[in-house]
Amino acid sequence: MSLLERYPNAPGAWLGELPITSRYTAGLAGERFLRAIKDDGKIMGSRCDRCGITYVPARQFCERCLDELDEWLDVGTKGEVYTFTLLFENLDGTAREEPEVVAFIRLGDGGLVHKLDEIHLDDLDIGMLVEAVFKPETERQGSILDIAYFRPTSP
Amino acid sequence: MSERVAIIGVGWVGYRPSTPEVSYKELTYEAAVKAYADAGVNPRRDVDSFITVAEDFIEGTSIFDEYVPDQLGAVLKPVHTIGGDGLHGLATAHMLIRTGQSEIVVVEGHSKASNVVTLPEVTAYAQDPIINRPLGLNTDFIAGMEMNRYLFETGTTLEQCAAVLVKNRRNALRNPLAPYGADLTLDEVLAGPPLAWPLGRYEAAKHADGAIVIVLASEERARSLCDKPVWVIGVGWCNGAPSLESRVWGDVPYIQKAADMAYRQAGIRQPHLAIDFAELDDTYAYKELQHMEALGFCRPGEAGMLIEEGATEPDGEMPVNVSGGSLGMGNLLDANGLARALEVVLQLRGEAGQRQLDEVEVGLAQSWRGVPTTSGAVAILSN
Numbered sequence: 194m195s196l197l198e199r200y201p202n203a204p205g206a207w208l209g210e211l212p213i214t215s216r217y218t219a220g221l222a223g224e225r226f227l228r229a230i231k232d233d234g235k236i237m238g239s240r241c242d243r244c245g246i247t248y249v250p251a252r253q254f255c256e257r258c259l260d261e262l263d264e265w266l267d268v269g270t271k272g273e274v275y276t277f278t279l280l281f282e283n284l285d286g287t288a289r290e291e292p293e294v295v296a297f298i299r300l301g302d303g304g305l306v307h308k309l310d311e312i313h314l315d316d317l318d319i320g321m322l323v324e325a326v327f328k329p330e331t332e333r334q335g336s337i338l339d340i341a342y343f344r345p346t347s348p
Numbered sequence: 349m350s351e352r353v354a355i356i357g358v359g360w361v362g363y364r365p366s367t368p369e370v371s372y373k374e375l376t377y378e379a380a381v382k383a384y385a386d387a388g389v390n391p392r393r394d395v396d397s398f399i400t401v402a403e404d405f406i407e408g409t410s411i412f413d414e415y416v417p418d419q420l421g422a423v424l425k426p427v428h429t430i431g432g433d434g435l436h437g438l439a440t441a442h443m444l445i446r447t448g449q450s451e452i453v454v455v456e457g458h459s460k461a462s463n464v465v466t467l468p469e470v471t472a473y474a475q476d477p478i479i480n481r482p483l484g485l486n487t488d489f490i491a492g493m494e495m496n497r498y499l500f501e502t503g504t505t506l507e508q509c510a511a512v513l514v515k516n517r518r519n520a521l522r523n524p525l526a527p528y529g530a531d532l533t534l535d536e537v538l539a540g541p542p543l544a545w546p547l548g549r550y551e552a553a554k555h556a557d558g559a560i561v562i563v564l565a566s567e568e569r570a571r572s573l574c575d576k577p578v579w580v581i582g583v584g585w586c587n588g589a590p591s592l593e594s595r596v597w598g599d600v601p602y603i604q605k606a607a608d609m610a611y612r613q614a615g616i617r618q619p620h621l622a623i624d625f626a627e628l629d630d631t632y633a634y635k636e637l638q639h640m641e642a643l644g645f646c647r648p649g650e651a652g653m654l655i656e657e658g659a660t661e662p663d664g665e666m667p668v669n670v671s672g673g674s675l676g677m678g679n680l681l682d683a684n685g686l687a688r689a690l691e692v693v694l695q696l697r698g699e700a701g702q703r704q705l706d707e708v709e710v711g712l713a714q715s716w717r718g719v720p721t722t723s724g725a726v727a728i729l730s731n
């Protein structure tokens with residue numbers, strides 16, 4: 194309960210809301226990146242040779258030198274946990290009893306933010322190897338959520 | 349064209365967890381009138397240009413810049429709104445005066461955070477809509493992941509991060525502007541509930557309402573209007589790699605670049621020697637340590653030791669957030685940078701009351717725009 198709600202003599206206030214719906218175009222590179230996840234279960238990067246950087250997710254241009262990138266490569270579906278957090282709140286700020294395990298997984302010179310599952314919290318560490326678990330092909334929609342989560346690689 | 353730019357007046361209202369009786373316009377009006385009285389200027393006659401920092405989704409109004417002029421006395425005057433932190437506004441005022449375009453400029457920032465009913469959702473709408481937002485995560489996850497990597501790379505400890513919270517909320521007890529003063533122990537902080545582990549819930553600054561107005565002038569006007577001008581001797585700002593996938597996680601190079609820009613203008617080569625005290629972004633406790641290192645006050649990994657040694661306490665070698673920072677005064681959203689700058693001004697004028705530092709000549713204010721951004725700014729002020 195906010196401070197304001199606990200204050201019985203607080204003056205009233207007007208409420209307003211706006212339904213916001215936006216269209217987002219994934220773009221030339223974004224479309225191809227998401228299609229590779231959906232159709233092939235592959236995570237693709239794009240390479241800037243000049244800067245020596247493999248961007249993941251693949252993108253159309255290099256943010257360092259602004260070259261257009263046309264060299265695409267499959268970076269595999271396994272990567273290291275570069276950093277992680279145990280998130281104890283929901284999107285709307287309400288508290289969670291059980292945390293969501295969220296990580297940045299290094300792939301190429303970039304990576305993906307995603308949830309981790311099938312994991313014991315005690316084993317969780319920076320540097321651990323994890324792999325993408327894809328949804329069944331029939332359920333994929335060309336979304337980042339076509340990867341259900343990442344889990345520790347089997348030894 | 350004026351080589352030197354001074355702050356000649358400041359006004360503020362706040363800071364309070366909620367302000368149900370006043371509108372944001374009335375908050376701003378009060379701060380503006382105080383600032384004009386302090387500067388000895390008539391806004392209708394003397395001020396050449398006005399700048400507000402604000403964000404439509406936070407304000408709850410589309411095209412918010414249209415709602416700015418009246419409460420500042422800026423009707424039928426040049427006005428613009430910047431989507432950025434308060435120090436970006438201060439930097440813009442500095443440029444307007446340096447170029448000779450204006451002689452007196454007003455910068456305004458406010459927070460009516462208590463009215464933003466869905467702030468977490470608004471913040472989440474800043475995440476990448478295709479690659480990140482579908483995960484449905486509260487944006488604090490970015491702070492948790494950044495803190496974890498920062499601790500990993502530098503060896504900074506949870507205790508050292510918690511010490512920032514203890515220091516700043518204790519400092520706030522001596523600041524009548526600060527609503528979140530408290531005398532906590534390290535153990536109490538460390539035993540607190542987690543938010544985005546390793547980040548604890550207490551280590552994220554609570555929000556507050558308030559407004560800050562700052563009047564800047566060219567050297568000539570400052571000398572005729574003001575007997576205690578505070579000079580803006582350097583300003584810098586910078587944006588990092590915005591995407592979560594290409595940013596560096598343990599470090600904040602955009603703050604380092606913003607500082608380099610400001611240090612160059614101010615002719616500062618050894619910041620830890622040249623700067624007497626600093627007001628830094630501490631909207632999450634660990635950020636104060638990370639920002640100290642990016643600003644070159646010490647090497648990476650040393651800020652934690654400095655706080656343990658008490659070097660950043662009010663009586664230490666480099667007091668940091670003697671005001672209480674955002675942890676003690678409240679997170680004022682886009683106005684945070686102006687709150688940092690305001691404290692530096694009050695200290696340099698010798699008007700900081702109980703918390704006044706002795707013999708200070710150069711102070712630094714630094715801001716960060718919060719998750720998920722990688723943008724920040726630095727201003728160096730001198731009396």
Ligand SMILES: [Zn+2]
Nearest residue numbers: 241244255258
């Ligand atoms: Zn390149």
